[in-house]
Amino acid sequence: MVASLSLPRILRVGPGAAEELGDVILGLGLNRPLVVTDAFLVGTGAAERLTATLHKAGLHPRVFSDTVPDPTTASLAAGVKALDEHEADSVIGFGGGSPMDTAKALALLGVQGGHMRDFKAPRVNVGPALPVIAVPTTAGSGSEATQFTIITDSATDEKMLCLGPAFLPLAAVVDVELTMSMPPRLTADTGIDALTHAVEAYVSRKANPFSDSLALTAIGTIGRHLRRAYADGSDAVAREAMMLAATQAGIAFSNSSVALVHGMSRPIGAHFHVAHGLSNAMLFPAVTAFSVSAAPGRYADCARALGAATAADSDDAAADKLVDALRVLCRDLAVPTPRVYGVDEAAWKRLTPLMAEQALASGSPANNPVVPTAEQIQDLYARIYG
Numbered sequence: 251m252v253a254s255l256s257l258p259r260i261l262r263v264g265p266g267a268a269e270e271l272g273d274v275i276l277g278l279g280l281n282r283p284l285v286v287t288d289a290f291l292v293g294t295g296a297a298e299r300l301t302a303t304l305h306k307a308g309l310h311p312r313v314f315s316d317t318v319p320d321p322t323t324a325s326l327a328a329g330v331k332a333l334d335e336h337e338a339d340s341v342i343g344f345g346g347g348s349p350m351d352t353a354k355a356l357a358l359l360g361v362q363g364g365h366m367r368d369f370k371a372p373r374v375n376v377g378p379a380l381p382v383i384a385v386p387t388t389a390g391s392g393s394e395a396t397q398f399t400i401i402t403d404s405a406t407d408e409k410m411l412c413l414g415p416a417f418l419p420l421a422a423v424v425d426v427e428l429t430m431s432m433p434p435r436l437t438a439d440t441g442i443d444a445l446t447h448a449v450e451a452y453v454s455r456k457a458n459p460f461s462d463s464l465a466l467t468a469i470g471t472i473g474r475h476l477r478r479a480y481a482d483g484s485d486a487v488a489r490e491a492m493m494l495a496a497t498q499a500g501i502a503f504s505n506s507s508v509a510l511v512h513g514m515s516r517p518i519g520a521h522f523h524v525a526h527g528l529s530n531a532m533l534f535p536a537v538t539a540f541s542v543s544a545a546p547g548r549y550a551d552c553a554r555a556l557g558a559a560t561a562a563d564s565d566d567a568a569a570d571k572l573v574d575a576l577r578v579l580c581r582d583l584a585v586p587t588p589r590v591y592g593v594d595e596a597a598w599k600r601l602t603p604l605m606a607e608q609a610l611a612s613g614s615p616a617n618n619p620v621v622p623t624a625e626q627i628q629d630l631y632a633r634i635y636g
Contacts, residue, residue, distance in 0.1 A: 253458035255505050256397055258384070260421035263494065265486075267425040268300065268385060272307025274421050275340065275383060283383065284338040285313045286329065286353040287345050291387065296428070300344055300385065312336040317345070317352045320519050320526070323366050324404040326355055333360040333380075340381045343419070346440070347391035347400075347526060350384055354399040354417040357382045366401045366410060371613050375414030384419040387428040389479075389492040390440020390527050392447055392500020394422035402520050409516035411612045418504070424497050426490040434480050436527075437492075438583035441476040443527030444496040445469065445579075446534055450509040451502035453541070453548045454617045461506035464498045466555045471495035473556040480583055511537045513614035514627060517605035522593050531585040535576040536634050540626070542569040544619035589636040602631045 260278075262270050275283060283304065291297045292315045304311040314332040318325045333341070333356055341360070343353030355366055357380040369375050384394035393399075397418040402409045432440070445468075451457065452465040472495050478488035511533050518529040542549045550568035553559035558575035559568035588598060606627040609615055615622055622630075 251458065253460055253505065255460055256415055256418050257501060258395055258419045258422045261395075261424065262422070263424040263497065265425065265427050265490065267423050268428060269303060271300065271342075271383070271385060271423050272304050272309055274423060275304070275309060276307055278340070278381060278420065280340040280381060282310045282336060282338050283340040283342045284333055284336055284356070285311050285342045285344055286317060286356060287313065287315050287349050288317045289315050291315070291345055294431070296387070297344065311342070312338070317349045319348050320400075320402055320409070320523065321348055321352045321355065322402045322404045326352065326359060326366065326401070329356045330359050338380065340383060342383045342385060343393070344385045344387065346386070346388040347393050350386065350391060350393035351399045351401060353384070354382055354393075355401050355412070358416050366412060367403055369412045370410035371413055373414070375412065375416040377416040379416040381420040382417075384422040385428070386422075386424060386496075388432060388436065388440045389429050389489070389496040390443040392444060392496050392503065394419055394424060395497050395500040396504035398504065400516065400526070407520045408608055409520035411516070411614070422497070424493060426486070426493040429489055429493055430483065430486070432483060434483065437480050437483060438585070439525055439527035439531060440496070441472060441479065441492055442531040442534065442579070442583065442585070444492070444499045445472045445476070446511050446530045447499035447503045447508065448472065448495075449538070449552050450511060451499065451506040452552055453545050453619050454507045454509050455619070456507040456617055457548075458506060461502040464502040465506070466551065468495040468499040468502065469552055469555040470557070471498075473558075476579075477582060507617040508614050510541065510615045510618035510622060513609040513612045514605070514630065516612060517608045518588070520608075521601050521605065522588070522597075524588070524591065524593070528585070528591075531580055531583070532588060532634055533630070535573060535580060536630055538576055539573045540622070540630060541619045542573060548619070587634065587636055593635075595635065598631070598635055602628050605631060
């Protein structure tokens with residue numbers, strides 16, 4: 251098998267890397283970036299500090315902060331207008347997964363126009379698009395290194411997976427200092443998100459030796475540091491380890507794929523406004539238990555990397571220990587069920603057939619070791635609710 255690999259051209263990784271953002275953009279021959287961020291980062295002053303760095307480098311940035319959690323097609327219109335008004339030659343995604351997804355979508359729409367539903371999977375988008383420079387502030391989505399964006403169709407509530415090299419950032423600046431203020435709940439959800447990326451990249455039907463090595467490294471790092479970062483947000487060693495692992499997991503799944511957890515997670519986010527990392531966490535143990543029988547050796551490797559099993563365990567035993575470890579991790583990090591989170595049971599049951607249909611339509615379940623039927627997905631939704 252020949253693996254087709256795509257990575258950002260430039261990666262700056264380490265404490266203080268954000269101070270070099272201006273140099274990165276100048277080195278790419280760009281001058282007028284639109285900084286796509288959110289109201290929270292504007293309110294904390296982080297966006298102002300970032301733009302000050304750009305001004306100091308002689309650049310001409312403009313800030314667009316009207317992004318929304320789980321961006322929608324309706325939320326993109328103001329961003330396209332801001333691009334045009336600023337005559338932007340590039341887009342900086344500054345924030346968590348939602349500003350990053352917004353930035354990637356705007357970069358494409360700013361050049362090609364149209365509607366995001368025109369670009370959803372299975373279409374592979376190769377461009378043209380404005381250059382994207384990614385500056386993550388959470389350790390989880392890995393979006394700074396992936397060729398994917400997720401946008402919800404405002405008309406249908408479908409969470410659309412859009413993919414292709416057009417969405418791959420040209421550069422990524424990964425600075426752990428930007429994550430130090432993450433609260434425990436966000437630390438947990440984004441950390442489990444990164445772990446899901448790494449495990450799904452490794453067990454995916456599209457896995458390859460390049461993605462495998464990054465996935466296993468990320469799994470091991472997360473196993474050693476996620477609980478530490480959750481318990482003590484000031485633990486700089488744990489924070490830096492999680493930041494690097496999230497980027498490694500992002501590169502891994504961008505060059506392999508995600509699978510059933512992500513396919514089922516997106517409809518939960520679209521219909522019930524559950525954050526992406528949290529909806530992954532709600533699903534992760536049950537979907538893994540459903541899938542292990544089809545690839546015990548691959549799941550066993552994940553268990554050993556995580557520290558949940560040893561070389562002395564058989565593959566079947568190690569795979570089972572992975573499922574148990576994920577259940578314990580979600581318990582330790584206080585991951586709620588949909589019921590505990592406040593999702594209405596009647597609405598959950600009513601929307602389950604549609605969610606199963608949307609999960610399958612995304613294409614991600616086809617990469618799973620066990621390719622599920624719609625009925626099996628509905629059963630998994632019922633199983634995790636309470």
